[in-house]
Amino acid sequence: MKAIEVKPGIYWVGVNDRFTQLFEGLWPIGEEGVSYNAYLLKDEKNALIDLAKSIKVDEFFEQIESVVPLSKIDYVVVNHMEPDHTGVLSVLKKVAPNATILISDRGAKMLKAFYQIDQNVKIVKDGEQLSLGKKTLKFFYTPLVHWPETMMTYEVSERVLFSCDGFGSYGALKGAIFDDECEDKEFYLKEMLRYYVNIVASFSRPVLRAIERLANLPIDVVAPSHGLVWRAEPHTPIRMYREWAEYAEKPSKKGVTLVYGSMYGNTERAMNSVLRGLSKSRLPISLFNVTQTHHSYILASLWEKRGVVIGAPTYEAALFPPMEDLLRLAQIKHVKNKLALIFGSYGWSGGAIKRIKELVEPLGWKVVDVHEFNGAPTENDLEKLQQMATQFAQQIESEPE
């Protein structure tokens, strides 16, 4: 495939990954795929910005060579060291030995640790500019979006922000590279949220700091390392990231995530009453069986919606293990400030509800109500659960936006 022009003299030279099953070895992308977007700037000096995971190296190099010979690359800007961006670096060094790597100070240390590269490396400072001829690169340190060494690069004349992980999403590109070519932006926005929560959400404050830092920069194109290149609506991904980052400290959208697990159907029966109670409201409700949907997708809903209903049985005097795993992950990802309703069945001793509270209260979740029942839910239990759920939904609906 040939390189695709983003702006005069600026080309997309990325690759799509449709066979990795788990991004970072953790997060499912088997259905959705992911793109590793890299960019080539052709000028008196040629620069490559961001690279790719070490897959499809031939395809990656072919695209570059459709614009300039590999041996004519003068600079390689490494905005971020994570190997989904740098996997091809060792091979690239062999075919473009004269290229100078431009990287942040912390990035240079990681470069040595990951690839044993310390020659032909130039540390660029925060705010530093570098002329390529007609084009000028400006480097912005954006630590922790996603790793501490991460930076973004801005091309001044064409007003393109190469934002690396920032404003990125899962989702391989389906022919359409740009937002204005894409007929299914909803898919990328949905995958952008999941990517945000899975990868970046723990660093929401640094995300807000980076957005603040870039606030006065005129931006025509947001060119992230993953997902669509935004040239018709460059401020859409920035707005979405800001909104999601704010959920780390402020209330998120009105809505309910109902996540449950059930061993023999008793907690599930109770869940159906809860769902009936919730449905009296107009709130959007997302329902997940914790054993059937990967945590990656449930986390996205937990992050976005203000209300959480957890239904889980007691298992050996403790919490049903898949729910324990999910809530521990919610702790790691700092999913904070929710309103919660908890219910579940127990056989001979309780324990699940106590454990759920132990896990969620440190995250600032306010547990509004709980209901635990022995064995199968009685008609009274079902009635009570339905009423609790209706009241829970009303409480969320009556809150300020």
Ligand code: FEO
């Ligand atoms: Fe796209 Fe932090 O890796």
